[in-house]
Amino acid sequence: MATKQKIETANERIVRRHSEVLEEIKELFDRKNRDYNGGVNLESYFPFGLKSYAQMIHVKSQRVVSLASSGVAPTNESVMDSLKDVINYAVFAIIALEDFNERV
Numbered sequence: 001m002a003t004k005q006k007i008e009t010a011n012e013r014i015v016r017r018h019s020e021v022l023e024e025i026k027e028l029f030d031r032k033n034r035d036y037n038g039g040v041n042l043e044s045y046f047p048f049g050l051k052s053y054a055q056m057i058h059v060k061s062q063r064v065v066s067l068a069s070s071g072v073a074p075t076n077e078s079v080m081d082s083l084k085d086v087i088n089y090a091v092f093a094i095i096a097l098e099d100f101n102e103r104v
Contacts, residue, residue, distance in 0.1 A: 025084045
């Protein structure tokens with residue numbers, strides 16, 4: 001008897017990929033964190049609090065816009081890499097807001 005294979009719906013695919021992408025982003029963070037000898041002092045790297053995080057998110061976003069507009073394949077950091085960095089910077093900002101009770 002043949003087993004009936006379930007066809008993944010568009011929503012199921014999005015839910016599955018969301019989890020997978022978040023795992024990829026966590027792995028990227030772990031790899032970069034090791035490059036900084038196991039840790040980053042967020043206050044040192046982002047001395048102006050939320051403004052520092054917003055600036056980094058803006059810079060990475062501008063890179064995405066530039067790459068999308070140019071139509072040329074990047075030689076170093078891809079659009080996907082830049083988008084993952086945006087997400088990690090957003091997570092850093094959330095942590096800073098929680099840790100330092102920064103209110104916006």
